[in-house]
Amino acid sequence: MIDADVHCAPASYRALYPYLSEYWRHYIEEAGVRLTAVEHAYPRGAPTSASPAAREQRGGPVPASYEALREAVLEPRSQRAAPLGAGRPSTPRHVVLNCLTGFETHRNPYFTAAVASALNDWLREEFLARDERLRASLVVSPISTDDAVAEIERVGDDRRFVQVLLPARADLPWGNKNNHRIFAAAREHRLQVAVHAWGRAGKAPTPSGFTTTYLEDYIANQPIAQAQVLSLVAEGVFDRFPELRVVLVECGFAWLPPLLWRFDKDWKGVWREVPWLKRLPSEYVIEHLRFTTAPAHLPDDADAIAQLLEMLPAGKLLTYASDYPHDHGDGLGALLEQLGEEDRKAVLEGNAAALYGLG
Amino acid sequence: MTTRRQSRRALGVRDEGAARLSSPTAGQPEGNGPLWGWAVKTVVAPLRDFPPGERRLLNVGGRSIGVFRVGDQFFAIRNRCPHQGGPLCLGHILGAAVADEPGAARIAAEPLRIACPWHGWEYDLQSGQSFIGAAMPGVRSYAVGLEPGGTLAGELQAGRARLIPGPYKAETFPVSVEDDYVVVEV
Amino acid sequence: MTTVRTEELRAPAQGRSVTLVDCDVHAQPTDQMLAEYLSARARRLLERYGRRTPRITTWYPRARNAGMRVDAWPDKPGHIWGSDPELLRAQLLDEFGVDYAILEVLSGQDCYDEADFAAEWNRAVNDWQRERWLDFDERLLGSIAVAHEYPDLAVAEIERRAGDPRFVAVLMPSSAAEPLGARKYWPIYEAAAACGRPVAFHTGGYVDHRGAGYPSFYLEYHVGNGIVMQSQLAGMVASGMFEAIPGLRVVLTECGVAWAAALRWSLDRAWELMRDDLPKLRRRPSEYIREHVWFTTQPIEEPEDPRQLVAALSQAQLEDRLLFASDYPHWDFDSPTQALPRAMSPQLRQAILCENALALYGLPRERPGELEERG
Numbered sequence: 001m002i003d004a005d006v007h008c009a010p011a012s013y014r015a016l017y018p019y020l021s022e023y024w025r026h027y028i029e030e031a032g033v034r035l036t037a038v039e040h041a042y043p044r045g046a047p048t049s050a051s052p053a054a055r056e057q058r059g060g061p062v063p064a065s066y067e068a069l070r071e072a073v074l075e076p077r078s079q080r081a082a083p084l085g086a087g088r089p090s091t092p093r094h095v096v097l098n099c100l101t102g103f104e105t106h107r108n109p110y111f112t113a114a115v116a117s118a119l120n121d122w123l124r125e126e127f128l129a130r131d132e133r134l135r136a137s138l139v140v141s142p143i144s145t146d147d148a149v150a151e152i153e154r155v156g157d158d159r160r161f162v163q164v165l166l167p168a169r170a171d172l173p174w175g176n177k178n179n180h181r182i183f184a185a186a187r188e189h190r191l192q193v194a195v196h197a198w199g200r201a202g203k204a205p206t207p208s209g210f211t212t213t214y215l216e217d218y219i220a221n222q223p224i225a226q227a228q229v230l231s232l233v234a235e236g237v238f239d240r241f242p243e244l245r246v247v248l249v250e251c252g253f254a255w256l257p258p259l260l261w262r263f264d265k266d267w268k269g270v271w272r273e274v275p276w277l278k279r280l281p282s283e284y285v286i287e288h289l290r291f292t293t294a295p296a297h298l299p300d301d302a303d304a305i306a307q308l309l310e311m312l313p314a315g316k317l318l319t320y321a322s323d324y325p326h327d328h329g330d331g332l333g334a335l336l337e338q339l340g341e342e343d344r345k346a347v348l349e350g351n352a353a354a355l356y357g358l359g
Numbered sequence: 360m361t362t363r364r365q366s367r368r369a370l371g372v373r374d375e376g377a378a379r380l381s382s383p384t385a386g387q388p389e390g391n392g393p394l395w396g397w398a399v400k401t402v403v404a405p406l407r408d409f410p411p412g413e414r415r416l417l418n419v420g421g422r423s424i425g426v427f428r429v430g431d432q433f434f435a436i437r438n439r440c441p442h443q444g445g446p447l448c449l450g451h452i453l454g455a456a457v458a459d460e461p462g463a464a465r466i467a468a469e470p471l472r473i474a475c476p477w478h479g480w481e482y483d484l485q486s487g488q489s490f491i492g493a494a495m496p497g498v499r500s501y502a503v504g505l506e507p508g509g510t511l512a513g514e515l516q517a518g519r520a521r522l523i524p525g526p527y528k529a530e531t532f533p534v535s536v537e538d539d540y541v542v543v544e545v
Numbered sequence: 546m547t548t549v550r551t552e553e554l555r556a557p558a559q560g561r562s563v564t565l566v567d568c569d570v571h572a573q574p575t576d577q578m579l580a581e582y583l584s585a586r587a588r589r590l591l592e593r594y595g596r597r598t599p600r601i602t603t604w605y606p607r608a609r610n611a612g613m614r615v616d617a618w619p620d621k622p623g624h625i626w627g628s629d630p631e632l633l634r635a636q637l638l639d640e641f642g643v644d645y646a647i648l649e650v651l652s653g654q655d656c657y658d659e660a661d662f663a664a665e666w667n668r669a670v671n672d673w674q675r676e677r678w679l680d681f682d683e684r685l686l687g688s689i690a691v692a693h694e695y696p697d698l699a700v701a702e703i704e705r706r707a708g709d710p711r712f713v714a715v716l717m718p719s720s721a722a723e724p725l726g727a728r729k730y731w732p733i734y735e736a737a738a739a740c741g742r743p744v745a746f747h748t749g750g751y752v753d754h755r756g757a758g759y760p761s762f763y764l765e766y767h768v769g770n771g772i773v774m775q776s777q778l779a780g781m782v783a784s785g786m787f788e789a790i791p792g793l794r795v796v797l798t799e800c801g802v803a804w805a806a807a808l809r810w811s812l813d814r815a816w817e818l819m820r821d822d823l824p825k826l827r828r829r830p831s832e833y834i835r836e837h838v839w840f841t842t843q844p845i846e847e848p849e850d851p852r853q854l855v856a857a858l859s860q861a862q863l864e865d866r867l868l869f870a871s872d873y874p875h876w877d878f879d880s881p882t883q884a885l886p887r888a889m890s891p892q893l894r895q896a897i898l899c900e901n902a903l904a905l906y907g908l909p910r911e912r913p914g915e916l917e918e919r920g
Contacts, residue, residue, distance in 0.1 A: 047818045172758040173765075177461065205756035206780060207720045207773045209727075215815050215822045216724075216783045220756060222811060223776045227757040230765045236461030254810060255775075258803035258857060261846035262768050268525075269479040269877060270608035270764050271492040276458035278492070297811040299860065304806075307856045311848070329814050443883035449616045476615030477878055 001089035002352035004096045005196075005249050005292050005321035006073055009037060010122060011064040019118035024111065037062060038104050041198040046214055047327060054325030061325035066130045069097075073324050074133065089348070094358050096162060096321075097127060097136040098249065103167045103199045105141075113147035116140050120155050128160040135356060137165035137194050145178060149185045156189030162356040163192040167199020168224050168251060175231030183241045192355055195228050197221035197250040225251035226259050229285060233263070236276040238288045245355055246289050250323055253291040254298060257311035260285060286313060290355060292321035293347065295328030298335055305338055315343025319351040403534075403541040416448055419545045426534060426543055427452065427484065429471060433534035434484040435543045436473065441489070441527035445477035452484065482529045489525035560911040563644040564895075565881055566902035569747070569798050569841045569870030570637065570646040573627035574673050579652065582669035587662055597658050601751050604759075605766040609876045617874030626874045630681045637873045638684050641881045644899070645686055645908055647713060647745075649798065650674055653690040654718040654749045663692035667702055671712070679711045683913070686906070688716040688745055696732040703733070707740035713906045715742050718750025719770070719800060725777045726784030738792035743839065743905060746777065748799040774800035775808050778838070782812060785825030787833040794905065796839045799872060803846040806860035809834055835862050839905055841870035842897060843879040851886030855893070867897045868905065 010016055012035055013028045020028075027033065042049035050061035054072065063069035073095060099119055105112040119139040127134050138161040140148035152164060164186045166174055174195060186193050198221065204210045205220035225248050232238070232246055260282040267274075267281050277284070298305055314335065336344055353359060401419050403409065403426050414427045416438060423438035425448025438448040450473050458464040472481040472490060482489050533544045580588050602612075617636060619629035627633065637643055653667040670690040678685045689706045691699035706712045715737040723729050725746060737744045748770045755773075760766055774797050787793060812830035816823065826833070840863060848854050858864060871879050885894055903910060 046822075048815075169756045170758055173760055176758070176761060201756035202754045204724075204754075206724055206776045207752040207755050208724045208777070208780075209722065209753070211724065211780065211783075213783050213822050215812075215819050216780055218815055218819075219779045219783075219811055220776060222808075223772045224756040226772045226775075227755060227760065227765070227769060230768055231757070231760055234760075234762050234765050240461060252807075252811065254807040255804060257848070257853070258801070258807065258846055259768070259771075261803060261848045261854070262771055262801055262844075265844070265847045266764055266768050266877075268491050270767070272456045273608045273762050273764055274461075275456040275464045275492070276461045280492075295811075295814070297807075297814040299806075299810050304860050307853075307860065311853050311857070327818070329818055331814065443880040445614075445880075446616050451610075451615075474609075476610060477876065477880075479609050479876065 001092050001320060001348045002094045002096075002356075002358060003073070003092040003322050003324075004247070004319045004352045004355075005098055005294065006063075006069070006095045006324045007326070008063045008069055008097050008099050008123075008127065009101050010035065010099075010119075011059065015064065015126075016115065016118040016122055019121040020114060024114050027111065035101060036104060038100050038198065040200075040217075041100070041103070042326065043214060048218060049327075050325040051327035054327070057325075066127050069127065070131070073322070074131070092133065093349075094133050094135060094352070094356075096352070096356070097123065097134060098165060098194070098196055099123060099136070099139060100165075100167075100196065100198065102139040102142070102165070103196075107143065109141060109144045109147060112141045112143055113151070116147070116151055117154065120151065120161070124155075124158065124160070128158075135160055135162045135358075137161070137163050137196075138191060139165055140182070142167050142170055142199060145181050148182045152182070152185040152189055152191065156185065156191055159357075161191060163194045163247065166193060166195050168195050168197050168221055168228055168248075169199035169201040169205060171202070173231030173235075174228055175233070175235030175237050177235060180235075180237065180240060183237055183244055187241050187244055190357075192245045192247060194247045194249050195225070195251070197225065221250070222252050222255055226255060229256075229259065229289065230263065232289070233277070233281045233284045234274050236274070238284050239276050239278065244288060247292065247319065247355065248289065249292045249321065250294055250326070251291065252295050252297060253293070253312065253318060254296075254308060256285070256291070256317070257308070286316060289317070290319050290351060291317055292323070293318050293332050293335075294321050294323035294326065296331030296335060297328070298331040300334075302334065302338065305334055309335070309338055314339060315346045316351070318347045319355065320348045398544045400542050400544050403543055406536055406539045406541055409541050414448065417543075419543075422545070423448070424532060424543065424545065426541065427473075428541075429484070433536070433541060434471075435532040435534045436482065436484060436487060437530035437532075439529075440475040440477065440480055440482075441529055442475065442478055442480045445475045447473060447475045447482065447529060450474040450476045453481070455490070480525070480527060482527070485531070487529040487531040489527040489529070491525040560913045561644075563899050563903060563908070563910055563912060565641065565643050566869065566899045566906075566908065567637070567641075567643045567646040567871050567873070567881065568796070568868040568902055569843060570633070570648050570873050571627045571875065572630070572633065572648045572650050572674065572678055573625060574650070574652060574670070574677075575623065575625055575628055577623065578628065578677075579666070579669045579673060582672045583665055587665045590662060596656075598655050599657070599751055600655055601766075602749075605763040607767075607876065608763045612876055614874045614876055614878055630678055630685075633873065634682055637871065638682065641871075643684060643881070644912055645684055645902070645906075647686045647688060647902075647906070648674060648678060649688050649716055649745060649747050650690055651716075651747065651749055653692065654716065654747065655751055656692055657694055657722065657751070660692065660695045660698060663695060664698040664702065667692045667699075668705070671702065671706055675709065675711075679709075685711075686908075687712045688714040689742070690716050691733060693717055693730065693733060694722055696730060699733045700736040703736040703740065703742070707742070713742060713908075714745045714796065717744055717746045719746050719748045719774055719777060719797075720750035720752045724780040724784070726781040726786050728784070731786060731789065734786060734790050734793050738790050738794075741792075741907070743794040743796050745796040745798050746774070748774070770799065771801035771804055775804055778808060778834070779812060782826075782830045782833050783823055785823065787837045788825050788827060794837055794839065796841060796868065796905070798841045799843060799870065800840075801844060801846055802840045802842060802861075802863060802867060803848075803854060803857040805834070805840065805863060806857055809861055835866075839866045839868055839901070841868045842884070843870040843872040844877045845879060845884055847886070851888035854886060855888050864893055865896060865901055865904075868902045869898045
């Protein structure tokens with residue numbers, strides 16, 4: 001089993017000090033800049049932010065050190081980290097670490113770039129150097145293409161980075177031509193791209209304005225991810241970069257089939273606007289996009305799940321993720337039950353292995 | 360709000376025949392093929408009255424048909440889109456849009472297609488075969504018989520060879536010029 | 546739960562059975578046509594400074610024929626698509642045998658103009674609707690356009706029209722200055738429920754940022770109409786407005802239908818985990834959607850295997866919540882005879898084509914056999 005989304009984060013900026021210049025250390029101290037552990041995305045008390053088991057971990061639910069990670073996710077006794085049920089693997093042979101700390105940096109592009117670099121250095125030293133099972137997403141600035149490309153060039157040859165990490169919420173959809181150099185750099189360094197839920201939207205993650213409940217904000221990742229799917233395809237990202245795969249992480253997947261029906265239908269009418277697309281949009285998605293299995297918001301009814309599986313080539317598109325320490329409920333088990341043996345293996349391991357060159 | 364006129368007159372549409380064509384697909388018999396078991400030639404107009412760029416709609420045996428002059432070529436196609444029955448012959452005539460990479464779009468001269476004014480399904484004017492996008496794999500490719508006309512047909516065939524068709528085919532009819540009259544065979 | 550209307554449409558003594566109700570048809574006035582109904586002050590304002598509303602649609606030119614069916618352009622001077630009742634009658638009502646067509650005049654939908662102007666503008670829309678359309682053909686029914694950013698003025702307009710049973714719905718956009726579930730708009734929904742009208746949220750209005758940023762292409766924007774409505778529906782449920790206004794029924798219009806099941810699953814799972822974040826909700830989100838939400842069909846999704854569409858609709862319990870819509874005269878118009886897939890059973894087809902609309906809008910099942918033209 002390969003776990004394609006496990007979270008880690010420095011406990012505070014102090015952990016990044018070894019990797020930050022004196023100027024930035026001062027900046028942090030004087031301005032009182034504090035890491036909030038992406039709290040707007042994962043409020044400490046919200047049930048989805050951490051499973052009960054994760055809350056019991058010393059040092060808090062999000063592993064801030066290798067020891068904490070090992071105890072929470074890598075050791076056999078940590079059944080809770082991979083609740084796949086009886087008879088299913090509970091220890092991953094590989095884990096892809098996603099550190100979302102870069103999502104909460106602010107609009108000072110120089111600070112954001114410095115923190116991104118520091119995070120990558122921290123990830124390498126604290127985690128990647130200490131366990132061969134570990135891989136990570138390469139943190140980049142989400143607000144400067146130049147800086148994102150520079151960081152990919154700086155550390156992208158380190159094979160322990162498997163993909164470039166982008167937030168789902170951004171100033172411009174990721175398919176926009178202003179972002180294409182990021183994909184070029186990723187491919188040059190044989191990296192995939194991950195678009196992970198959250199990040200910072202402008203005013204609000206909705207078409208109209210402020211959400212007032214956490215639940216709305218939580219759900220909002222899904223429409224936003226859908227918009228990213230449209231952008232990546234329509235802007236010809238996969239025509240330009242045919243080797244590229246983009247993984248939507250923690251964005252859900254059950255919403256995909258109706259979106260593709262609509263996307264294909266509309267494209268047939270207005271294809272002239274995007275004449276570089278050589279195929280149905282849905283074909284691009286099935287070839288180039290992957291989706292982690294969390295959150296698996298699925299119905300109770302087994303028949304409905306079976307119907308969904310007819311609409312959605314799950315064995316091809318899904319890649320297992322515990323999304324530790326987050327807790328979105330137990331939807332996945334029911335879906336795995338209904339998959340054939342080959343598809344289940346692909347979801348639990350094969351797809352991630354192919355994506356990230358993990359043998 | 361746009362002020363560009365899209366009227367039938369602006370499209371160069373001239374109506375022939377008794378049928379009122381505001382709802383051109385109304386009452387049209389279903390099915391393709393000659394109505395009476397053999398093809399009947401109908402005079403459309405004197406050649407000199409049918410300049411390039413014009414199209415005419417006529418009603419033959421209850422079927423609405425559009426006849427088009429593009430340069431010195433004539434085409435005739437059933438005025439009924441196989442998709443949802445829209446008035447195909449009121450649509451724009453276009454070359455294919457192609458792009459080698461995002462943003463580098465251009466219009467290819469050939470082959471010509473007519474786009475249904477409803478949902479935009481596009482049909483090759485010569486053959487009636489629908490095409491969507493630059494290419495749509497998964498559908499069997501379409502073999503074209505040589506049409507009389509030599510070079511143009513060759514270009515058309517070469518153009519079509521890059522494209523793979525969509526699921527619909529509109530009915531087309533032979534058009535010829537006989538004794539300075541434009542004649543369509545239905 | 547239905548609210549009894551104070552005045553019903555008059556059912557004729559004898560006539561034909563209704564078989565087709567079209568729940569989304571666009572009559573569209575030119576500015577000149579509306580100006581006839583405006584005060585001199587408003588006309589002057591309009592001439593000098595124009596409408597102040599930012600229109601997102603100008604950022605995304607509708608790639609095909611300005612967004613309209615080419616053949617729907619009237620050959621009459623001073624007219625545009627959707628402005629001529631005679632053409633609409635011929636191309637839609639008569640052509641397809643439509644028994645009732647519900648007009649949604651979108652001219653006031655993105656109205657963020659000054660309050661009094663916005664109110665006048667919407668009042669003009671409704672006056673134009675009534676005089677040029679509802680009086681023209683009794684198959685035509687109207688939606689009450691309101692200055693939605695000024696709920697007190699919107700409520701006044703609803704109350705002004707409530708006595709005319711031919712106005713069968715209250716019209717809102719699918720995107721506004723605040724999320725549609727915001728308390729600001731509740732007086733509008735309360736007024737609609739009080740006079741027995743559903744609220745139709747029609748795709749439109751200014752769409753802001755969206756969390757992912759502005760897309761580049763009309764293709765994205767158009768597909769995005771469905772995504773926008775997902776976001777709004779989630780917000781409506783979360784706001785508690787369905788709990789607060791039990792008689793409210795809403796019609797999500799021109800936003801697609803097949804996405805509803807996955808959203809319901811997501812909302813339910815999220816609510817199970819975080820029920821205390823929404824203390825006003827006493828029931829599952831999907832139950833509120835089931836109770837209060839209808840959908841128009843156009844643009845209906847078209848999977849390669851149409852049975853999958855039927856499955857998706859069934860998963861969302863939409864069989865008795867779907868309302869046929871042609872969206873005449875837009876380019877992606879759905880033909881009443883062609884758009885619904887054969888995979889649908891005759892019962893489902895009939896429910897979509899008329900039964901569900903008759904039930905929702907309380908329309909007479911029989912209407913005059915002969916066409917009667919008034920005035």
